[in-house]
Amino acid sequence: xxxLIRVLIAFVILTALPGVAAEGxxxxxxxxxxxxxxxxxxxxxxxxxxxEYDCHEFRGTSSQTDRMGVYEISIEIDETYDGAExxxxxxxxxxxHIIDIEESRSPPSGTVTQDIQLEQDSPPSSxxxxxxxxxxxxxxxxxxxxDRRPIRDQGDGLLRAANIDVVTCPICxxxxxxxxLIRHLIVxxxxxxxxxxxxxETDEEE
Numbered sequence: 001x002x003x004l005i006r007v008l009i010a011f012v013i014l015t016a017l018p019g020v021a022a023e024g025x026x027x028x029x030x031x032x033x034x035x036x037x038x039x040x041x042x043x044x045x046x047x048x049x050x051x052e053y054d055c056h057e058f059r060g061t062s063s064q065t066d067r068m069g070v071y072e073i074s075i076e077i078d079e080t081y082d083g084a085e086x087x088x089x090x091x092x093x094x095x096x097h098i099i100d101i102e103e104s105r106s107p108p109s110g111t112v113t114q115d116i117q118l119e120q121d122s123p124p125s126s127x128x129x130x131x132x133x134x135x136x137x138x139x140x141x142x143x144x145x146x147d148r149r150p151i152r153d154q155g156d157g158l159l160r161a162a163n164i165d166v167v168t169c170p171i172c173x174x175x176x177x178x179x180x181l182i183r184h185l186i187v188x189x190x191x192x193x194x195x196x197x198x199x200x201e202t203d204e205e206e
Contacts, residue, residue, distance in 0.1 A: 021078060025104050027097060028072040029115040031065050031090060037122035038069030039090070046073065047087040047094060054084035077101070093118055170199055 031039040045062040048055035063073040073088070082101045087094040095116050104112050165178040171189050178200075185196035 022076045023078065023101075023104075024074060024110045025077045025081075025099065025101070026072060026074040026111045027088070027114055028070070028111055029113050031069045031071055031116045031118065033118050033120060033122040035121050036117075038067070039065055039118060039122070040067045040069055041065060042069075042090055044071045044073055045089045046075070047089045049085060049087070052085050054081050055086050058086060088114070088116065090116065090118065091120075093120075170202075 031042060031044070033039055042065045043062055044065065045060065046055070046058045048059045058075045061073060061075055063071050065071045077099060079101060081099050084099045086097045086099065088097055089095075095114075097112075097114055100112060104110055166175055167178045167181055168175055169181065169184060169189075171185070171191075174184075176184055181200050182193075182196045185191040185199060186193055191199065
């Protein structure tokens with residue numbers, strides 16, 4: 001009988017104790033680059049230190065910044081998590097956050113603000129990249145134009161190339177270039193070299 005009474009007393013005491021209730025905990029803020037440009041559409045992920053066991057339950061919880069760099073990441077905690085350390089990881093950079101239940105219960109309830117500034121500068125915008133590429137193409141076109149010879153000069157070169165010295169063979173009256181005449185006389189007409197040279201000079205004087 002006494003044992004039964006003790007069990008009933010223990011049950012009453014346990015049921016009278018306040019339970020540990022979970023509550024929402026939201027971290028929000030703005031992520032910017034080192035040059036104060038909003039870091040838009042970037043992932044924000046919770047990571048934990050190796051021995052921070054209170055954090056491991058939330059590891060991998062993630063969110064994403066909007067076009068203005070604003071993020072909001074929510075977890076469920078109770079009072080036992082107060083003071084636990086989380087790391088908010090963005091790209092290759094991590095930022096410590098200590099769970100502060102008292103602050104989260106202040107208006108606006110359940111929200112703690114943590115703005116983050118990255119060490120890296122913002123990447124060039126697609127508009128800037130397009131303008132830069134267009135500028136490079138224009139410069140290349142200008143250099144190509146400056147390097148191009150005038151059409152008149154090209155025509156003069158063609159005329160010079162067409163101005164070939166043509167002579168007539170004194171034996172067969174064939175037409176050929178002057179510098180080929182001596183060889184033609186020796187090979188085709190069996191003329192002695194000295195005589196072929198003389199005949200060539202005679203033709204040149206004419």
